[in-house]
């Protein structure tokens with residue numbers, strides 16, 4: 308097993324949990340602690356990636372240029388990353404992020420749509436970035452098909468391709484199978500990102516490590532969409548116990564979780580009933596707050612909305628369907 312690279316998502320996936328409202332001071336204090344702890348990559352973007360600022364996804368408190376620049380200034384050794392979803396973010400947004408000082412770009416597509424990442428991955432490589440492909444909602448695709456999609460990203464020039472369990476729906480054997488298959492089929496690195504909706508955030512990430520995943524994602528105190536991401540401080544504690552070197556110090560992460568991240572949560576990031584339903588029904592974790600808002604607005608049980616979204620196999624970008632589904636359920640209830 309080579310040196311694992313930890314990619315922290317507190318300041319990007321964590322944006323979902325805060326409806327994209329981090330202050331610059333909060334970002335800077337989390338980033339400095341992560342950097343001092345030895346975290347290798349720190350991701351900063353709107354929760355839905357560069358240029359996510361919109362009615363559909365929610366407006367952030369500051370511009371991405373402001374967030375990225377503020378964090379860049381305090382990093383001493385960590386690489387700065389941004390996430391970009393083709394169709395939301397453009398190559399101009401990538402250039403803005405390069406100007407702000409990113410080293411790594413992660414290009415995310417739905418797991419069946421790797422082909423839309425070609426232009427962005429190629430552009431990132433031309434610009435000299437550490438370039439990552441991120442195959443979202445990986446639970447929706449048979450492993451053999453996921454491998455084909457991953458190979459496409461590799462062929463465009465990705466240095467690493469991720470199995471991304473956006474819904475926190477993967478079971479442990481499924482995680483093992485998918486990560487193993489990508490490791491067997493690809494020459495480039497393989498990464499793993501997940502959500503803790505079924506309480507498997509750490510277990511599945513450890514399985515990914517056992518299967519040789521090169522990059523592992525986590526967030527402090529899980530700070531991410533749904534029940535959050537794999538909680539990074541717990542992951543590091545478990546890896547330490549297993550004798551797997553992460554290069555990251557445990558105590559500063561514990562302090563960051565206790566003193567900085569948990570106190571700023573406006574809604575606890577936890578495996579509560581809505582979050583469990585995300586994993587159970589296989590729904591994109593960032594739909595959580597949108598669904599709870601629709602549930603309140605129309606008086607419809609958020610669990611029913613999530614089950615229906617799962618049945619319809621809704622994917623990222625279809626946030627507008629949450630209101631449609633809530634209204635349909637309401638109509639049915641009225642009889």
Ligand SMILES: C[C@H](O)CC(=O)C(=O)O
Nearest residue numbers: 320354355443472473593
């Ligand atoms: C845009 C999404 O929040 C990306 C991600 O973290 C996931 O799919 O999970």
Ligand SMILES: [Mn+2]
Nearest residue numbers: 320473501532
């Ligand atoms: Mn995520």
